[in-house]
Amino acid sequence: MTTTARTLSEPEPLVPLAGLVRSVQTPDFAGITFHEVLAKSALNRVPKTSGMPFSWTVNPYRGCSHACVYCFARKTHSYLNLDTGLDFDSQVVVKTNVGDVLGREVSKASWAREHVAMGTNTDPYQRAEGRYRLMPDIIRALADSGTPFSILTKGTLLSRDIPLLKRAGTQVSVGMGISLAVLDPDLAHAVEPGTPTPRARVDLITRLRNAGLPCGVMAMPILPWLTDSDEALDALFGALAAAGATGVSAGALHLRPGAREWYLEWLAKTHPTLIGRYRRLYRGGTYASSEYRAWLSERVRVHRRRHGLSAGARFFREDAGAPGTARPDQRTVPEAVTEPTLF
Ligand code: SF4
Numbered sequence: 001m002t003t004t005a006r007t008l009s010e011p012e013p014l015v016p017l018a019g020l021v022r023s024v025q026t027p028d029f030a031g032i033t034f035h036e037v038l039a040k041s042a043l044n045r046v047p048k049t050s051g052m053p054f055s056w057t058v059n060p061y062r063g064c065s066h067a068c069v070y071c072f073a074r075k076t077h078s079y080l081n082l083d084t085g086l087d088f089d090s091q092v093v094v095k096t097n098v099g100d101v102l103g104r105e106v107s108k109a110s111w112a113r114e115h116v117a118m119g120t121n122t123d124p125y126q127r128a129e130g131r132y133r134l135m136p137d138i139i140r141a142l143a144d145s146g147t148p149f150s151i152l153t154k155g156t157l158l159s160r161d162i163p164l165l166k167r168a169g170t171q172v173s174v175g176m177g178i179s180l181a182v183l184d185p186d187l188a189h190a191v192e193p194g195t196p197t198p199r200a201r202v203d204l205i206t207r208l209r210n211a212g213l214p215c216g217v218m219a220m221p222i223l224p225w226l227t228d229s230d231e232a233l234d235a236l237f238g239a240l241a242a243a244g245a246t247g248v249s250a251g252a253l254h255l256r257p258g259a260r261e262w263y264l265e266w267l268a269k270t271h272p273t274l275i276g277r278y279r280r281l282y283r284g285g286t287y288a289s290s291e292y293r294a295w296l297s298e299r300v301r302v303h304r305r306r307h308g309l310s311a312g313a314r315f316f317r318e319d320a321g322a323p324g325t326a327r328p329d330q331r332t333v334p335e336a337v338t339e340p341t342l343f
Pocket of ligand 1: 064065066067068070
């Protein structure tokens with residue numbers, strides 16, 4: 001693989017990242033800069049006030065080339081003095097030593113082997129994982145230390161690690177989740193331009209199930225007027241059931257600061273007639289109206305039942321972060337978003 005090393009003084013809009021070793025661009029990942037850092041810690045504690053059903057996360061990457069326009073992990077890039085738009089998609093921080101550091105952390109006598117969730121901030125199987133191969137060491141460190149874990153992803157690169165995950169499943173509880181809410185390939189390409197196709201993700205569910213692993217689905221975000229029709233929900237839930245999904249969580253789009261500007265800009269370009277409706281539905285806030293969310297919950301319940309699907313697994317909560325539930329303090333733990341970006 002050909003690479004060119006860059007320094008912080010060179011033209012890219014880089015910032016003094018803690019632990020930065022080098023910044024790399026390579027022809028295999030056109031338009032993306034990887035900032036390789038040595039992390040001091042791997043485990044992030046989730047604030048108790050978050051309302052999340054897990055206490056720890058591991059995030060090998062910051063930024064995500066899957067580039068979903070609705071992604072509300074975008075905000076976390078601003079903590080790195082990078083912008084929440086294109087920089088989030090193309091300036092990816094890579095913790096190259098995350099497996100070693102995690103191995104040391106989970107081998108401490110004080111480690112209580114609580115559940116560790118991955119995919120709660122950015123996608124651990126985004127394209128960078130093909131180059132850096134960080135997940136195998138993470139999986140081994142957790143499984144060998146007796147630490148239960150879950151992974152949520154849109155990345156079909158996960159299939160590379162199915163044998164490892166099967167082995168881990170004999171050692172600890174392993175939760176697997178695929179994020180898939182947009183079945184229409186053209187719409188998916190528009191709204192999640194860096195992700196594997198919906199078909200590829202459906203096939204990944206089947207591969208996981210055929211390997212004997214459980215596989216829940218996070219069908220979120222459902223996009224008002226774009227993917228919330230009975231036809232769209234029926235097609236989605238039907239495809240998930242046929243693929244063997246073991247449960248589905250679904251919920252409406254959230255428009256947090258950082259994602260809101262990006263999503264609405266995309267909507268104005270691609271579906272300008274919907275802008276007024278969105279304005280009325282979200283009233284400048286993060287959440288769709290309670291009436292809409294109640295309506296959608298009912299439609300989800302109906303389609304779930306029709307296709308014999310259960311509600312999401314323990315680590316796939318559709319309502320996390322919505323009004324009435326506590327939310328994490330992103331200022332004190334900017335990396336541990338722990339909201340349903342993916343879960
Ligand atoms: S929603 Fe998930 S997969 Fe999409 S850009 Fe954000 S972190 Fe990546």
